[in-house]
Amino acid sequence: MKFNTSISKIVPGDHIIRGQALSALIAESSFAESIYLLLKGGKPSATQAVIFQAALVSVIDHGMGTASSMAARFVASGGNSVNASVAAGVIALGDYHGGAIEKAMKQFAGIVSAKEFVAKALQEKTTMYGFGHKIYKDADPRVGQLLQVCARESFTSPFIDLALAVETEIASQKGKKIPLNIDGLIAGILLELGFTPKQGKGFFIIARTPGLVAQVLEELQTEEPVRRIDEEEITYTGSLPNRSNT
Ligand SMILES: CC(C)(COP(=O)(O)OP(=O)(O)OC[C@H]1O[C@@H](n2cnc3c(N)ncnc32)[C@H](O)[C@@H]1OP(=O)(O)O)[C@@H](O)C(=O)NCCC(=O)NCCS
Incomplete structure (x- = not known):
């Protein structure tokens, strides 16, 4: 072979x-x-190295409540190995969590006008990847922190400008803030650095794996098997859900 x-x-x-x-x-x-x-x-050049490192650190962990951390911890709590549990966390990275970098990179590369892109997305009710967050409704603090590093290093990019322009357009056209999230900013940074969307997915896997390892080790070291959702948290509806995209 x-x-x-x-x-x-x-x-x-x-x-x-x-x-x-x-x-x-x-x-x-x-x-x-x-x-x-x-x-x-x-x-990388010296500046590229600083920006790339800061971007990696910005998503190294985001709490045990994330989909990937919960997946990893649940698998660990069932009595599985570190590698199986971390792999479960990696598998949980998808279009709405971590995987949004890949989607946002493809999306930004195809935008000609921020105004027209937002108008079309709002009209057709499509997802604008790299915007919005389950917790951060006004601003994703990691975005401001990473932008500060970009400013300090004089690292500029038309892709970052585009991401910020889309954020402004959403607020003005929707009349409600859907802030640029860290995946969106990283997408702009990686495009500027010349990475491909698939590499963007790989970037998040690499960046988040230390966090997943830490989450899994804590679960194995400090928690009793086996995790279960409290019955009070579960509502029996008795009917099939009506979701158009499932
Ligand atoms: C992360 C996400 C699932 C959070 O969703 P959520 O908590 O339901 O969002 P909100 O409750 O704040 O939504 C408020 C409104 O904005 C819309 N919205 C939120 N994020 C949106 C997005 N990225 N594109 C288009 N519309 C969006 C919602 O549909 C909702 O519209 P409505 O008020 O007209 O019903 C969602 O923002 C999303 O899918 N983002 C894109 C994927 C992404 O970038 N993920 C990485 C997160 S770090």
């Missing part, structure tokens, strides 16, 4: 990753820079 790869190769006494010696990466490269190198095939 023959395989081709441009990622890495074991050589005598060292390992080559995207043309760089692992020995040199161990000595000089940060984890974020090395992830950038692996995904993109080349090393």
Whole structure:
């Protein structure tokens, strides 16, 4: 069986990753820079490295109440291994949680006018990926924090400007704030850095996995098996749900 790869190769006494010696990466490269190198095939500039790292950190964990954390913890509480439990969390990343980066990247790349995009989305009642949040109804604090790092590093992008313009247009056309969320800002940043939408999905998996590992380890170390939703939280409706998209 023959395989081709441009990622890495074991050589005598060292390992080559995207043309760089692992020995040199161990000595000089940060984890974020090395992830950038692996995904993109080349090393980031100093500014790109700072922005990429800040974006990774911004989504490293977002509490045990997220869909991925709950999935991971439930699987752990059933008596499963760390790897099976973390994998369950990764599987929970989808179009509305984590996976929105990929969707938002595709969406931003196709927008010509923020005004027309929002008008069409509101008229057709389609989801604008990278906007809205279950908790943050006015502003996602992580967006402001990451934008501050961008400003400090003089990192600008037409994609970030577009994301902010869409946010403004939504508020004006809908008469209600649906704020730019962290997935939306990261989508703009990754487009500016030249990543593809699929790499955007990979980015979130990489960034959130440390959080999922921590959530799973805490569940295994501190909680009794097995988790169950309280019966008071469950309403028996006795009829089939009427959801057009299921
Ligand atoms: C995350 C999400 C599921 C939260 O949904 P939610 O809590 O039901 O949102 P809200 O209750 O604040 O919704 C308020 C209104 O805005 C609309 N809305 C919210 N987010 C929207 C979006 N991204 N695109 C279009 N409309 C949206 C809702 O349909 C609702 O409309 P209505 O008042 O006319 O009925 C939703 O915002 C969404 O799907 N966002 C896109 C996916 C995404 O970017 N996820 C990453 C989150 S970090």
